[in-house]
Amino acid sequence: TTAVTWADGLAGDTRQQIQVIKDKAINDDLSYDIIESLTTEVGPRMVGTPAEKASVKWAVNKMKSLGFDKVWTEESEATLWQRGELDAQITAPYPQHVKALALGNSVGTNGETLSAEVVAFDNLDALKDAPAGSLENKIAFVTYQMERHRDGHGYGKAVGARVSGASEAAKKGAVGFIMRSVGTDTNRFAHTGVQMYQDDVKKIPALALSNPDADLLESMLTRDEPVTFSIKMDNGKTKSKTTTIANVIGEVTGSKHPEQVVTLGAHLDSWDVGTGAVDDGIGVGITLAAGHYLSQLEARPERTLRVILFAAEEIGLHGAKDYVEKHKNEMDNHVIGAEWDFGNGKIYELAPGVSEQSLEDMRAFAQLLAPLGVTMADTNNAKGQSDMSALGNAGQPAVNFNPDGSDYFDFHHTENDTLDKVDKAALKTNTAIYSMFALFATDSGVNFRN
Amino acid sequence: TTAVTWADGLAGDTRQQIQVIKDKAINDDLSYDIIESLTTEVGPRMVGTPAEKASVKWAVNKMKSLGFDKVWTEESEATLWQRGELDAQITAPYPQHVKALALGNSVGTNGETLSAEVVAFDNLDALKDAPAGSLENKIAFVTYQMERHRDGHGYGKAVGARVSGASEAAKKGAVGFIMRSVGTDTNRFAHTGVQMYQDDVKKIPALALSNPDADLLESMLTRDEPVTFSIKMDNGKTKSKTTTIANVIGEVTGSKHPEQVVTLGAHLDSWDVGTGAVDDGIGVGITLAAGHYLSQLEARPERTLRVILFAAEEIGLHGAKDYVEKHKNEMDNHVIGAEWDFGNGKIYELAPGVSEQSLEDMRAFAQLLAPLGVTMADTNNAKGQSDMSALGNAGQPAVNFNPDGSDYFDFHHTENDTLDKVDKAALKTNTAIYSMFALFATDSGVNFRN
Ligand SMILES: [Zn+2]
Ligand SMILES: [Zn+2]
Ligand SMILES: [Zn+2]
Ligand SMILES: [Zn+2]
Numbered sequence: 001t002t003a004v005t006w007a008d009g010l011a012g013d014t015r016q017q018i019q020v021i022k023d024k025a026i027n028d029d030l031s032y033d034i035i036e037s038l039t040t041e042v043g044p045r046m047v048g049t050p051a052e053k054a055s056v057k058w059a060v061n062k063m064k065s066l067g068f069d070k071v072w073t074e075e076s077e078a079t080l081w082q083r084g085e086l087d088a089q090i091t092a093p094y095p096q097h098v099k100a101l102a103l104g105n106s107v108g109t110n111g112e113t114l115s116a117e118v119v120a121f122d123n124l125d126a127l128k129d130a131p132a133g134s135l136e137n138k139i140a141f142v143t144y145q146m147e148r149h150r151d152g153h154g155y156g157k158a159v160g161a162r163v164s165g166a167s168e169a170a171k172k173g174a175v176g177f178i179m180r181s182v183g184t185d186t187n188r189f190a191h192t193g194v195q196m197y198q199d200d201v202k203k204i205p206a207l208a209l210s211n212p213d214a215d216l217l218e219s220m221l222t223r224d225e226p227v228t229f230s231i232k233m234d235n236g237k238t239k240s241k242t243t244t245i246a247n248v249i250g251e252v253t254g255s256k257h258p259e260q261v262v263t264l265g266a267h268l269d270s271w272d273v274g275t276g277a278v279d280d281g282i283g284v285g286i287t288l289a290a291g292h293y294l295s296q297l298e299a300r301p302e303r304t305l306r307v308i309l310f311a312a313e314e315i316g317l318h319g320a321k322d323y324v325e326k327h328k329n330e331m332d333n334h335v336i337g338a339e340w341d342f343g344n345g346k347i348y349e350l351a352p353g354v355s356e357q358s359l360e361d362m363r364a365f366a367q368l369l370a371p372l373g374v375t376m377a378d379t380n381n382a383k384g385q386s387d388m389s390a391l392g393n394a395g396q397p398a399v400n401f402n403p404d405g406s407d408y409f410d411f412h413h414t415e416n417d418t419l420d421k422v423d424k425a426a427l428k429t430n431t432a433i434y435s436m437f438a439l440f441a442t443d444s445g446v447n448f449r450n
Numbered sequence: 451t452t453a454v455t456w457a458d459g460l461a462g463d464t465r466q467q468i469q470v471i472k473d474k475a476i477n478d479d480l481s482y483d484i485i486e487s488l489t490t491e492v493g494p495r496m497v498g499t500p501a502e503k504a505s506v507k508w509a510v511n512k513m514k515s516l517g518f519d520k521v522w523t524e525e526s527e528a529t530l531w532q533r534g535e536l537d538a539q540i541t542a543p544y545p546q547h548v549k550a551l552a553l554g555n556s557v558g559t560n561g562e563t564l565s566a567e568v569v570a571f572d573n574l575d576a577l578k579d580a581p582a583g584s585l586e587n588k589i590a591f592v593t594y595q596m597e598r599h600r601d602g603h604g605y606g607k608a609v610g611a612r613v614s615g616a617s618e619a620a621k622k623g624a625v626g627f628i629m630r631s632v633g634t635d636t637n638r639f640a641h642t643g644v645q646m647y648q649d650d651v652k653k654i655p656a657l658a659l660s661n662p663d664a665d666l667l668e669s670m671l672t673r674d675e676p677v678t679f680s681i682k683m684d685n686g687k688t689k690s691k692t693t694t695i696a697n698v699i700g701e702v703t704g705s706k707h708p709e710q711v712v713t714l715g716a717h718l719d720s721w722d723v724g725t726g727a728v729d730d731g732i733g734v735g736i737t738l739a740a741g742h743y744l745s746q747l748e749a750r751p752e753r754t755l756r757v758i759l760f761a762a763e764e765i766g767l768h769g770a771k772d773y774v775e776k777h778k779n780e781m782d783n784h785v786i787g788a789e790w791d792f793g794n795g796k797i798y799e800l801a802p803g804v805s806e807q808s809l810e811d812m813r814a815f816a817q818l819l820a821p822l823g824v825t826m827a828d829t830n831n832a833k834g835q836s837d838m839s840a841l842g843n844a845g846q847p848a849v850n851f852n853p854d855g856s857d858y859f860d861f862h863h864t865e866n867d868t869l870d871k872v873d874k875a876a877l878k879t880n881t882a883i884y885s886m887f888a889l890f891a892t893d894s895g896v897n898f899r900n
Contacts, residue, residue: 040669043546096493096725099865186870187637188724212868216725219490219869274638275546275666415549418662419669420636 014443018436021293025432031285039275039419046272047312048080048243059248067295068250076322078312080243084234092228098213101190106206108235115230124161130172139176139229140169148184152405158182166206167198177206180214185410188212192413245311247319252295256302262441263306263337265388267313274417283340290435301442310387320387324394334396336441336448339388343408346426351400353382354448361446397448464893468886471743475882481735489725489869496722497762498530498693509698509759517745518700526772528762530693531555534684542678548663551640556656558685565680574611580622589626589679590619598634602855608632616656617648627656630664635860638662642863695761697769702745706752712891713756713787715838717763724867733790740885751892760837770837774844784846786891786898789838793858796876801850803832804898811896847898
């Protein structure tokens with residue numbers, strides 16, 4: 001088969017080209033320069049803002065200037081949510097303002113100040129266990145502290161409270177929901193992120209407090225006096241309106257099988273609070289640089305490389321879902337995909353999600369990454385990070401490149417997600433890995449589906 | 451002499467008591483608990499705010515409950531400056547909001563939006579060298595990045611721009627002054643701090659940008675297009691009014707020479723942005739704990755220990771100056787003093803400022819600190835940190851205990867100065883050192899003046 005052919009080393013040209021592209025990427029600043037350009041010339045790219053529209057223009061122009069053969073946008077509609085002014089305070093027994101951020105989709109307080117006593121819970125499960133009606137006219141406070149782990153699995157244990165805490169609290173009668181930020185830092189930044197109201201449950205305001213402010217509130221609660229908290233915020237004015245979003249797509253056209261596409265993904269949108277340098281400026285930088293390097297090869301790869309900068313990832317993978325819908329009839333031609341949407345650390349693992357028959361080829365490719373400190377996982381169930389998982393769930397084979405995520409949640413979804421957080425050395429290595437993968441997948445002839 | 455007597459080991463009781471008090475402090479949470487109480491029950495204590503008044507009550511009550519024999523306040527008046535709302539933006543070529551803070555004493559923009567082109571300077575000297583009139587209708591931007599050093603001397607090299615940059619810019623015609631924050635971190639917090647307008651120079655708004663935002667502005671300036679910046683802020687509404695401030699003073703009365711006072715100092719006020727846990731909650735915690743430990747000794751020290759919590763240090767040592775004025779007739783009875791107002795690191799050095807004749811005794815005392823990692827400096831010119839330098843300049847001998855200040859300027863004068871930044875282990879050691887010093891100075895009979 002083709003697969004064995006490649007692993008057997010018969011595709012010597014591809015192998016050599018992979019080395020060439022590795023040397024190029026690892027000595028180049030291109031991906032960093034792209035992130036610098038995006039964060040400087042556009043900045044935060046929250047869905048529905050003028051900067052988000054500017055980011056689409058920026059991306060189209062950047063892809064063209066980088067040598068992509070075809071560049072286009074695919075538009076759709078997404079629900080618009082915009083953050084309003086927020087004032088959050090502990091009002092008794094010791095008044096202090098706190099640093100907080102509304103969670104995505106949170107309603108506001110309609111010009112009123114919501115004030116109520118705080119009841120603390122260790123975690124989401126404890127909140128769910130509260131007796132019915134026990135939170136009438138109370139504000140529920142989940143104190144759970146996210147754990148730090150290299151693979152970021154502390155996020156999964158913490159994020160449930162963010163996604164569904166407000167509705168769970170409302171079911172018990174609560175009038176507001178506050179939580180310790182899903183973050184591993186001790187900086188006085190709150191971490192925002194999406195939350196989802198459940199149907200037929202009252203929508204109550206939902207906030208994340210910075211870790212130091214959650215500490216402060218917990219300290220007050222130790223003093224055996226009622227602690228009251230007030231929230232005034234005017235989010236949600238634009239709720240129920242929609243906004244036009246756009247995936248930006250660029251291709252380096254394959255020389256032999258142009259209809260077969262290898263996808264690299266990242267999301268172009270960001271939260272509004274930082275400049276989205278890490279989340280997901282790094283993904284934009286890596287994937288565009290990989291496309292550029294392939295476009296500059298004298299001998300074009302056989303398959304097409306398609307770089308997809310997804311829209312509206314942060315508010316619920318809207319762009320990815322739209323992509324799958326629009327491209328369902330050509331999904332069989334989606335050979336394999338990988339996304340970068342997980343921080344600034346160095347990749348230590350390649351985790352495949354491919355046919356059993358192609359695993360040997362993937363192992364042969366992984367050998368080329370070994371000098372960069374990458375090993376191959378024993379598992380074979382990867383669906384792709386973030387947006388790419390939507391394509392993975394629609395049948396596209398995938399690879400996850402897993403980086404050291406130890407400090408990612410120090411600045412994730414905060415004002416602190418800025419260019420200086422990009423680790424330049426790790427970025428060069430990671431850019432090389434994605435570029436090598438792009439060439440392997442487009443030019444090896446390996447069938448990752450069968 | 452008495453001095454030699456002590457160093458010769460004849461004051462064996464004192465020596466033993468010093469060991470007792472060391473063991474007590476190093477195994478106790480008292481200083482931490484005091485900081486927790488101050489930051490939780492009062493929080494930020496900016497001069498002129500209700501919380502500052504609350505802090506005075508808090509301090510009086512805390513001293514009484516800790517066993518001080520006499521507790522009183524000394525009131526005076528200080529000029530009132532209060533921060534207003536601030537909106538700071540880069541408006542062209544790529545509009546982005548930035549994180550910035552007004553410098554202390556800065557005027558506002560009188561309800562208008564000030565907008566002008568930015569001209570960058572590497573440092574204060576470069577700004578001073580600008581040709582006369584060259585900054586007409588411009589905003590001057592000093593980009594200097596503070597250096598990180600253990601002894602914090604990077605601060606001295608950076609802070610000149612903060613203190614006098616606005617007036618120097620105004621002399622050249624500038625309408626606004628912005629600077630990279632005096633700070634060593636890469637967090638998106640601006641560092642505030644006092645600035646002083648020069649007489650007969652136009653007062654222009656003065657801001658510090660967070661380090662990531664200063665990076666952003668510098669990136670924009672590399673693009674060879676005019677960069678414009680806008681400032682709208684309503685500080686200074688209360689300018690030229692005064693406010694009542696109060697030093698809070700507590701004594702553990704000496705058993706033999708009550709009129710001879712050893713002073714320990716810290717400042718009670720803080721900037722408004724953090725909770726002032728480190729600056730200078732730690733000083734409050736250490737000095738009150740030391741007083742408590744002395745008050746609990748069965749045999750009271752011979753001299754009086756006076757703990758002074760100074761008012762309005764942040765806006766210009768107002769409380770310290772008032773103290774010196776009010777106590778000038780008894781300054782000769784001020785035996786020696788030490789302040790804590792330099793961060794959360796472990797003390798590595800004792801730097802004296804005492805009579806030549808008492809140096810041998812100080813060396814003998816320093817030997818007791820050697821197991822705690824403290825060495826004695828070769829110099830003998832210490833005046834005391836911060837407030838205490840006002841007493842030092844009025845003739846009071848002093849000791850500076852120098853801590854590792856490597857990371858102090860990561861959170862100094864930012865929103866990020868919160869309780870979690872207190873290093874509990876270093877705090878215990880430092881509390882022990884101050885307590886040991888307090889006992890040595892009150893009970894050894896050493897004459898530090900002659
Ligand atoms: Zn992301
Ligand atoms: Zn995200
Ligand atoms: Zn201070
Ligand atoms: Zn200070």
